[in-house]
Amino acid sequence: MHPIEPELKALMLKSIGGDDRAHRDLLNRLSGYLRGYYRGRLTRMGRSVAEAEDLVQEALMAIHTGRHTYDPAELLTPWLHAIARYKLLDYLRRTHASMRDVGLDQAEDIVAVDDRAGTESALDLGRLLTTLPERMREAIRLVKIDGLSVAEAAARSGASESAVKVNIHRGLKALAAAIARESKP
Amino acid sequence: MKTDDLIDMLSTNVQPADTRKVARSIVLAVAVGAVAVVGLVFLAFGTRADMGHAGSLVHLVAKLVFSLAVVGLSLLYLIRLARPGGERRVSLAVVALPFVAIIALAVGVLSMVPQGHWDDVVLGDQWLECLISIPLIAVVPFAATMWAVRQHMPTDLRRAGALAGLVAGGISATGYALHCMDDSVPFVAVWYGATIVLCAAAGAHLGPKLLRW
Secondary structure, eight states: OOTTHHHHHHHHHHHHTTOHHHHHHHHHHHHHHHHHHHHHHHHHTTOOGGGHHHHHHHHHHHHHHTGGGOOTTSOHHHHHHHHHHHHHHHHHHHTTOOHHHHOOOOGGGGGSOOOOSOOBOSOOHHHHHHTSOHHHHHHHIIIIISOOOHHHHHHHHTOOHHHHHHHHHHHHHHHHHHHHHHOOO | OBHHHHHHHHTSSOOOOOTTHHHHHHHHHHHHHHHHHHHHIIIIIOOOTTTTSHHHHHHHHHHHHHHHHHHHHHHHHHHHHTSTTGGGGOOHHHHHHHHHHHHHHHHHHHHHSOGGGHHHHHHTTTHHHHHHHHHHHHHHHHHHHHHHHHTTOOSOHHHHHHHHHHHHHHHHHHHHHTTOOOOOHHHIIIIIHHHHHHHHHHHHHHHHHHSOO
């Protein structure tokens, strides 16, 4: 077990409980590890490290929308690694490379390098948001960007609270798909 | 887009996540598929004519034990495989147990039957109907199960697809057993076993295409 595991797992459990600050802390720390992982793998394959940031953002979206798939009885690092590696393989498949280029990984490779520098992808969040259906974009803007509570956003947009939650969830999933579609070199 | 901006957005008003949802939604999808299969068998095939007799009931129960064991074991592993990294905790040998058991039983039965009757025992009356019906009926539970599995970000798509096929094939065989009058163990081992495995192979083939997320 990697020494960072208990710390990250504790953050994850709070994040699953709906704790904003723990979630932000978790995503911030994971973005460093993910960047280190993707840059290392891409460099080894002779690819540009500029591609890494798209992957970091794809993986963060997957981690966010897929928190429910983490089994609290298990270690967190292998779960993270599985997502990060899946996203890498999926990206390489989209861009015509193969599993041989990635080679064998250990679960702990995912927290081997922490890279916090150079954190901009080629994607434009504002433009990606415009590709979403109106109700999803509105729900995400009110709750996730303007910071209104779900109840306030529901009152403002005249939808029910559960509709707002569903729209945010679906919107983020659609956004993740849009990031995946657009992040090609 | 700056990754920090993305993180800002994702961590504003975070909703709690329900980690029991994975098992619940897959079991629900399988249950919906099972109800559809039983409905289909009742409406399109009809149940076996001798349903009331104690003797035929024993045969039916024996078939159901086999098909339900397949469903149970593969469902257990499918729930693990549906999550990222779940393939670390799966040993497919366990899933093969019901097949090994029924093949052993079938060999035992055949050894007691004179060779001249092996044709009757293995082919039964309706081997072709069985061969076509089980994979065909399995389409419904397969679709429902794959849809549910996809929501939970599986990372070994081939194996997840294979297990979804196994679950669907098992459910389909369970439903078909309510109709089928061929009761010999070798018949069940060959035709039920082979068609369920066929469903698993189809699932393994379709998994990487249908389960991508």
